[in-house]
Amino acid sequence: MSLNYSKVKHMKTYDPLGIDPELVQKLVYDALVWSSLHGLLVGDRNVQRSGKIPGMGMVHAPVALLPMSFPEHYWRQACELAPIFSELIDRVSLDGKFLQDALFRTKKVDDSTSRLLDIHSKMLKINKEEEIRLGLHRSDYMLDEQTKLLLQIELNTISSSFAGLGCLVSELHRAVVMVVIQTEEHNMYDQHWLSSTLKDTYPFQFTHNVTTIRKTLAEIDAEGQLLPDGTLTVGGQTVAVVYFRAGYAPTDYPSESEWRSRLLMEQSSAVVPINCLPFSRHQEDSARAGEAKCASEVIVHLFLENKEDIAKLRKCFAGLWSLDDSNIINDAIERPQLYVMKPQRGGGNDIYGDDVRETLQRLKKEGTEEDAAYIHMQWIFPTVSPTFLMQDGICHQDRSISELGIYSAYLRNRENVIINEHSGYLMRTKVASSNEGGAAGFAVLDSIYLT
């Protein structure tokens, strides 16, 4: 075997896990085999066509060999938050005025936020408040060692747009689920697993018999049609549910075609799409900015009545602020090591330490609105654990942190909430940054557990 066993063996002297290198070697091999046999794969970017054709140039997905412990208490807390967030998103997304106000400054410096707000306005004019609404979300958390709090990292609206929901409810077997995909998609195999599960009986004992189609935004623009009753058809097929695996990043909208496509999906059907912009992950950083700006304000604006619910949300928002708050800015200038500044636009690097102080002082002095382009976060110190990470067939030991994602499903009609519950979780292992913790500095090694 040419696995990097020599490296594993060298770890013996400093391996805090104290695991026999021979056993690690066996774990490595078994994990690679398991991934190969069960579709835990990604396309290798070095292999031509691997992102366009399934079955070509595959490599195992990055995985962590050992699970990290995560206190059940916090997992329960995250589950409890799920229905509250779903309700909040439903309500916030219907308040166009609030959204426009909350994102007023961001809109001025961020073109894609501006376009999404425009789409949102158009949708609200259709007055869909009375209709059936459905939402699938995932809220991500980390456990902060300093405060011992479970802090929200971001809220992902996985499938915020629901076209033809009437058809979903009454005759889903005729309609299809549409996955919005990248032109080139190396991370396609988990998508196919989902499609396969929706379609097949194997390995499950029940049959959904739901068909999936896969379309890029440009293809949806070319093939999509909005029928008079609001039904969305793409390539002649009625679409019941749209699952966004592309369309989050501004780079996914290189031309007007993609924006038309987005508008078409959002406007489609008699069902109001739940598109709560501030909580959407259109871009990881702007999402956080949105959350930060909205988190407290949302509650101030009393979208929720239940005081217990409000207190629960506040708790997991700890340490998120926009640069509107002068108290926080002054504190960060004094104690920059406790903060991180994240630019809203992609491409820029996060700002740490003394650079936080300098940047804030410069922004303050200039008095421009450039500060709207940043979000300000408390430095999170998640629990760091040693683990073995596998990537490209090579095992290395590293310091890692865990990110917990809780899925939620929400469905209501005009009168009643029919479903509002947490519906599964995702625990991801990420490499801890060289900056000793912090929510910002993780390498993108999106490992998952083998359990």
Added chain:
Amino acid sequence: MSLNYSKVKHMKTYDPLGIDPELVQKLVYDALVWSSLHGLLVGDRNVQRSGKIPGMGMVHAPVALLPMSFPEHYWRQACELAPIFSELIDRVSLDGKFLQDALFRTKKVDDSTSRLLDIHSKMLKINKEEEIRLGLHRSDYMLDEQTKLLLQIELNTISSSFAGLGCLVSELHRAVVMVVIQTEEHNMYDQHWLSSTLKDTYPFQFTHNVTTIRKTLAEIDAEGQLLPDGTLTVGGQTVAVVYFRAGYAPTDYPSESEWRSRLLMEQSSAVVPINCLPFSRHQEDSARAGEAKCASEVIVHLFLENKEDIAKLRKCFAGLWSLDDSNIINDAIERPQLYVMKPQRGGGNDIYGDDVRETLQRLKKEGTEEDAAYIHMQWIFPTVSPTFLMQDGICHQDRSISELGIYSAYLRNRENVIINEHSGYLMRTKVASSNEGGAAGFAVLDSIYLT
């Protein structure tokens, strides 16, 4: 999609299957996804480390998109033959004198046959006739269009060597199955599926809990030990069953180490390994030579008593002769188009048409024993069907033939045959040669059905 759909579309004018190109396109995509999610993979030789580490540089296994029909009548016939062959192999393998005589001329021109016969002699001296014997075989057939006969192509002794069978029977859960592997193995994923099935409950509802180890011949030589009671241990683990995925070809024995390893396995345990050389696929061509030479002779020598059984075997041996038979030689010189000559040693090409006549005339004239190096086969004309074949993500239509393999399991103790039955089948699609049929001319596209 950049699949070769343009090519598929061009087929429309001459597609004898008359399948809508859009449907073919969908079949192509679904087949690629299915292969990816279910481990129907091989290592891509163009990707470094792909043959050494699982999970690296994978590509879907070549597959045929459509099944060819195969008459059930012939399938039943092949199943009926399975236990007769198993019994025959058991008996022939115990008759050292017959084997030495039958392969006397081959031995002189083929070093690896010679070495295997030597090993066989040593084994027989241990006098294991009275012991428990077990065999797993696969007999391959094609349906000949001219004669309407099911003809045997070859008989594979999949796992002919059984070490520590006492332990297999009484306490298999403590012992392991050892897979003999190539140093570099690109076709490893079906092996892992088997190991996974032996170990896991998933996706099956019962547990075998049998552990598999994987060793090259050289590793077995280095780590193997024969205990006084005949038990084989490799790396300290007791081996119950040896599954040969390497060791068939003379090239698998580059040094004395590999031969020592083979001898060790064959000699191990109190159980006589069922190693019936003439039926072993040590090398595809020599195997056929062995069969050819033995096929009729075996029966002449009356290894079987039952006349019905003898008649059944004879029927599927049609058209296999060694060059000992002067009548056949004379017929082939007159009608060379009905024959193919296959050299016993690798590297040579099969001989067709007028070359058959010329070669036979030369051999006759020279009067050397070089003719022992050839086997002489009736040209088989299997049913040719059009199909869609997938390789490296590209779909192409081709003319194909089917090869049916019937597995069989055989177990007996000193008094009784405990198991002797067919146990599954394998239907493979192969590309028909440009020479219009024939058992010899298939490209190595070892496709399997998706059903």
